[in-house]
Amino acid sequence: MITQKIIAMLTLAALAIAGQLSAAEGAAEKPNVMFIFADDQTYESIGAYGQLNIKTPNLDRLVNRGVSFTHTYNMGAWGGAVCVASRAMLNSGRFVNRAEQGVKQYPHWSEIMNDAGYTTYMTGKWHVPGKPRFNVVKDVRGGMPNQADERYRRTFKPELYESEWLPWDERHGGFWTGGTHWTQVVADDTLEFFDKVKNDDKPFFMHLAFNAPHDPRQAPKEYVDMYPLDSIKIPKNYMPEYPYAAEICGKKLRDEILAPYPRTEYAVKRNRQEYYASITYMDHHIGRMLDALEASGKADNTYIIFTADHGLAAGHHGLMGKQSMYEHSMRPPFIVVGPGIKPNSKIDTPIYLQDAMATAIEIAGAEKPAHVEFKSLMPLIKGEKRVQYDRIYGKYTNTQRMILKDDWKLIFYPNAAKKMRLFNIENDPAEMNDLIDNPEYATKIKELKREFVELQKEMGDPLDVDKPGKLVTWESQYKGYADYLTSHWAVNKGHKNVATKSTRPRLDASVSASANTEGKHSPKTLVDGNYGTKYYHGNVTFPASFVFSLKDSPMAATTYTIVSANDMPERDPKSWELLGSNDGKKWTSLDKRTDEKFSSRHQARDFQVATSQSFSKYKLLVTESVNKSTGLQFAEIHLGTK
Secondary structure, eight states, X not given: XXXXXXXXXXXXXXXXXXXXXXXXXXXXXXXXXXXXXXXSOOTTOOGGGOSSOOOOHHHHHHHHHSEEESSEEOOEESSSOHHHHHHHHHHHOOOHHHHHHHHHHSOOHHHHHHHTTOEEEEEEEOOSSSOOOOSEEEEEEOSOOOBOGGGGSOOOOGGGHHXXXXXXXXXXXXXXXXXXXXXXXXXXXXXXXXXXXXXXXXXXXXXXXXXXXXXXXXXXXXXXXXXXXXXXXXXXXXXXXXXXXXXHTOXXXXXXXXXXXXXXXXHHHHHHHHHHHHHHHHHHHHHHHHHHHHHTTOGGGEEEEEEESOOOXXXXXXXXXXXXXXXXXXXXXXXXXXXXXXXXXXXXXXXETTHHHXXXXXXXXXXXOTTOOSOOSHHHHTTOOOOSOSSEEEEETTTEEEEEETTEEEEEOTTSSSOEEEEETTTOTTOOOOOTTOGGGXXXXXXXXXXHHHHHHHHTOOOOTTSOOOOOOHHHHHTTOOOOOHHHHHHHHTOOOOOOBOSSOOOOEEEEEOTTOOOSBOGGGGGSSXXXXXXXXXXXXXXXXXXXXXXXXXXXXSEEEEEOOSXXXXXXXXXXXXXXXXXXXXXXXXXXXXXXXXXXXXXXXXEEOSOOOOBSEEEEEEEEEXXXXXXXXXXXXXXXXX
């Protein structure tokens, strides 16, 4: 009897061990997923596709090894920042009108992969509300870095090119901030990760997000020199100014001040030169990442997905940004490489780029959660003939809508006098021939409009396209952005932070702040003579008091200067009072301001002081920021005697 019990116990133990081994083997057999994510890269900007004379040998490697989805779309955005909305959809799996809440409410893509047994890793641009939810996170950056205003104040006069702004000049900060270009950092981090996991059997999910080729589109000079201006062709749909720019996105939107109006051919060529250089430089580092994957011995069991968060106009239709319903702005490239995928193949079925999430979940052998609305591409990749989506939806704030069905695209402009556009993208891929006024297509227009109303219900979109919508503004573009984390990144990497120095003498004073005013960034930065640093508090109590105690003798300030910070205009001081004192108890009002506005980042605004009396202490009492709920920030304060 005892012997039988022992045998039974040993048998159960053996079965348990076998089960554990089987599970371990199953985990080891799971394919890895390497997701490479560009920013602002339009579908035409890969050399292998032959649409542009652009050098992308490593992206061409992916094209030749895998499948290209030729009609990939981003749904658009609820606010000015298309990047934010795209990433919220990608990580939550929710369609655009539900993604802003969904990314806060549901498990992220990385968490689903982690539950499926994957080590999750992330480096690069995040730009999603909340912190990244990965096992390992390196060098997280937000949407836009600190950078010189000169990039957005260029005249694009050929004779001034060398003196205005240069993409390889590290003194401008931007993607050079920290001493190493951010494109290189993503690659460096990737190589470091492969070195650590080369002997690890656990599958990995990598989220590798470049800021490139997003503006300010910086690259080493050798890459810019690859594209002489005379080699760059103007887009066939070029125009000096899009006639409805003000109605669809606002001419002062940051993306649209990348070149002055009217857009000259020279300005377009310079923008595209820098765009191409940034892509080729990124491509070089993607090559390093692909080589490292192969050297790790894990390439044969790894799926690579390459795409971008959306496209970019860069001179098409007189536009510079991605805030439009045209193909150049809505369509990024999308490539999948991996086991069993037919090399150098193409699929022209319309998809959404956010299908990458559901695709990776299926690759992982996990069940797609009920909240994920996007669909896996694996059936299409395996050769199944099907329609992924019978209609493609697009939106931008309340100023644009779109439906695409069977090569027919109907665009709605609620704010414009001419409220609709109609294009056949098969016959007219550059979207130059608007058919909306052609009576031959009246039935098609009615059909598409009826379908769009149905699609709106599906998408949870209440907009009446026949009524004007609220125009997006410069300020609203930044609403909801996460803090850019550039200073955090620079400190943690131990690099030198390149910033814009003040041309005015540094105020030699100590600074103290009122209770609940000491924020994430110290008030001491207000007198360090450096525009690249800033004071910031996200939950400041107003009025916010800053006392500047002069270290030398009292001075009679006749002017003072406040400098705006690098980002988020809604945090700028709006109303304040300047006071002077010699004992810190009795204060004299020197100047009072209400409803002031800073029109640009790192803008230095001068204000007059009403008295010539000398004081040893000065107090800036800020009573209101542009949007109190977002906090308060500014870069610098000066006192002057002229």
